[in-house]
Amino acid sequence: MENYNENNIFAKILRGELPCQKVLETKHALAFHDINPQAPVHVLVIPKGAYISLDDFVSKASNDQIVEFWRTVGEVARLLNLTGSGFRVLSNHSADAHQEVFHLHVHILGGRPLGPMLVGGDIPPDGTWEPLG
Numbered sequence: 001m002e003n004y005n006e007n008n009i010f011a012k013i014l015r016g017e018l019p020c021q022k023v024l025e026t027k028h029a030l031a032f033h034d035i036n037p038q039a040p041v042h043v044l045v046i047p048k049g050a051y052i053s054l055d056d057f058v059s060k061a062s063n064d065q066i067v068e069f070w071r072t073v074g075e076v077a078r079l080l081n082l083t084g085s086g087f088r089v090l091s092n093h094s095a096d097a098h099q100e101v102f103h104l105h106v107h108i109l110g111g112r113p114l115g116p117m118l119v120g121g122d123i124p125p126d127g128t129w130e131p132l133g
Contacts, residue, residue, distance in 0.1 A: 005102060008101050009103075010046050013046075020033070026068055041082060042109050043076055043108045045076060053094065073089060082111070086110060
């Protein structure tokens with residue numbers, strides 16, 4: 001995992017150097033609409049701290065920061081009326097998961113049926129799945 005880059009896009013948003021379409025801001029988190037939405041509702045939630053990934057966040061952040069971050073995720077889903085119809089929460093960690101910005105961020109996606117989680121034949125059509133190894 002690389003070191004935290006203070007010039008990543010989310011750090012610039014937190015410093016006010018780049019604009020965002022804010023949904024909710026708390027003491028420890030910021031939620032805003034994704035500029036390249038993959039669903040009718042696509043919001044990012046980021047912590048207000050230099051955390052690269054979920055692993056980095058849960059190992060270094062205070063309990064208050066962790067609790068408020070996840071409460072913000074839930075509050076955003078409620079604010080956007082996603083709790084009844086359903087939504088997906090997604091966070092990519094490192095290269096194999098295709099993390100593009102190395103500042104922890106959680107995607108909240110909803111507003112339509114989202115389909116299967118993994119695309120590309122990872123899960124057989126009959127829905128069976130067996131772990132590797």
